[in-house]
Amino acid sequence: MRVGLVIYGSLDTLSGGYLYDRKLVEYLRSQGDSVEIVSLPVTSYAGAFAQNASRTIRQKLTSLKVDILLQDELNHPSLFLLNGWLRPRVNYPLIGIVHHLRSSENHPGYLRSFYQAVERRYLKSLDGFVFNSQSTRRAVAALAQSNRPFVVATPGGDALDGPRIADENHAHSQEIKIVNNDTRLEIIFVGNLIMRKGLHTLFAALRNIPNGTWRLRVVGRTDLDPGYTHRCRELASQYGLFGKVEFLGALKDSALVQLYQSSHLLVVPSTFEGFGIVYLEAMRWGVVPVASSAGGAVEIIRNGENGWLVKPGDVGGLAGVLEKALHNPEMLNTLSQAARIRYADLPTWAETADTIRQFLIDQI
Secondary structure: OEEEEEEEOOOOOOOHHHHHHHHHHHHHHHOOOEEEEEEEOOOOHHHHHHHHHOHHHHHHHHOOOOOEEEEEHHHHHHHOOHHHHHHHHOOOOEEEEEOOOHHHOOOOHHHHHHHHHHHHHHHHOOOEEEEOOHHHHHHHHHHHOOOOOEEEOOOOOOOOOOOOOOOOOOOHHHHOEEEOOEEEEEEEEEOOOOHHHOHHHHHHHHOOOOOOOEEEEEEOOOOOOHHHHHHHHHHHHHOOOEOOEEEEEOOOHHHHHHHHHOOOEEEEOOOOEOOOHHHHHHHHOOOEEEEEOOEHHHHOOOEOOOEEEEOOOOHHHHHHHHHHHHHOHHHHHHHHHHHHHHHHHOOOHHHHHHHHHHHHHHHO
16 A cells, blocks of 8 residues: 655654554554655745645645555645645545644634634544544534545554563552651653643642642743743742742653653643543553543543542633642542553553554555
8 A cells, every 4th residue: 555644744753643543553564565755844834825826735645656645634734735636646545634623722713713714624634533432523523514435543652662561450559658756759751832732721730739849840842932932931930839830841762761650640731622632541551540520631631530520621620620630649549440440441552553454445
């Protein structure tokens, strides 16, 4: 099978969506398929509109020798008009890989309506879909009302190399340190520093948690939105969190695994997640996830059973969860073990990619 894949920039970009694409490409190539990457220049949302009329991009896509063309839905502003021009000129089907819709994020009403109109036109230009969650599938169905073929392929959680935990009954919360007759939580936030990920919400919640009872380590790129990164550092200072919060930047896989293995809670209170691969990765090592109730995280996390779900922006609710974890180590231990069991029930990346591959073969 000859496959094309349209993305922005480099396939090695650090994000859950790019990881999904990268794992799929690796698997397809391992099965003897050829994959040609079509990299579009990274630009602003508005700037991407001009790419619809780019002769260079049009020539590249019409000259592709492929059986099927995948398009990461992130590229929709560059393709929502171009696809209409392209379809009668090529023989291969256009399949969108949809991680989450931009219009599902928290935007002012007028802007959200604009994003909906652009994404709706893009989605209607496709011949089929690869979804990372049922939540994403429902969002696309509601927006585009499409009856095109699709597959829901849940991400794997085994991308990080690391040793297995020998004792299946072991959970990290059994090792919570005692500080001044109280427990100390080791909390991590893993995600690029952009507003949607909700680090500011976590900071606001932590200001209500007693000093000396927790430590937060923040992992993620800081260069995607320098203004937001600066705001987060200012909030840490304003809330008196410096000395308790460490900004580690992006980490290599081995360092991230070590961090998971020494943490109790992963807290990423996003306003929306199409799925949330980091939650699943944390559950692999018994780290209890605290996630947003908006989006695909609800498909892997059962509130109060193997993690916690909070409403987007709910500072009080998040603070309550942190207090509960802090003062109930036995409950945290139970959730930790349940998280590992839930992780084991979900597919590996190889299984996910094979599901997608079989779907693609059926579309040719």
